[in-house]
Amino acid sequence: DAKTTQPNSMESNEEEPVHLPCNHSTISGTDYIHWYRQLPSQGPEYVIHGLTSNVNNRMASLAIAEDRKSSTLILHRATLRDAAVYYCIRSNFGNEKLTFGTGTRLTIIP
């Protein structure tokens, strides 16, 4: 089972940066780290993914620890529309399905 550990919930003020942590201490060398989010009453939505190096896209940044046992999703300036459940998922070799945990429920305070 592709195990990751995330806090159940976090809060952040609007327009401030948010750092969402994920622990994946048993990750293997070929596993990618993916982040998806699920806004209320919607399907999961891709956010970002990475292997070893830090990654940036228009939605977020992904900081991956040097030992790859943890990573942090960074939303640079949270808006109310970023309120969602954020899932950190490992992709395993030979296993294409996404295994969702309970994720982190992010609340944005206006």
Added chain:
Amino acid sequence: EPEVTQTPSHQVTQMGQEVILRCVPISNHLYFYWYRQILGQKVEFLVSFYNNEISEKSEIFDDQFSVERPDGSNFTLKIRSTKLEDSAMYFCASAKSRALQETQYFGPGTRLLVL
């Protein structure tokens, strides 16, 4: 931007009835998936489909479930005889490949309520 679409958005059915949930994946994608989410619970994998065959299925995906790609665009999930516990959101997803770095794109879901 291309997106996965699903119909209907909501379906109410009586226990024991057959339902067909429909999905139109992104047009150049080759890998297709169904997931479900019971209210308040995790998103769970049901089945993956490639080249007109099931490539993987979960324990949930028993003989009551089937999938089909009847034409070049639609991907369907059929539940033969619905049970109360089949009530859930059903999400279709598609991907270009099954590479580890590949993104799966999800549809908005069909909310199924079995009475």
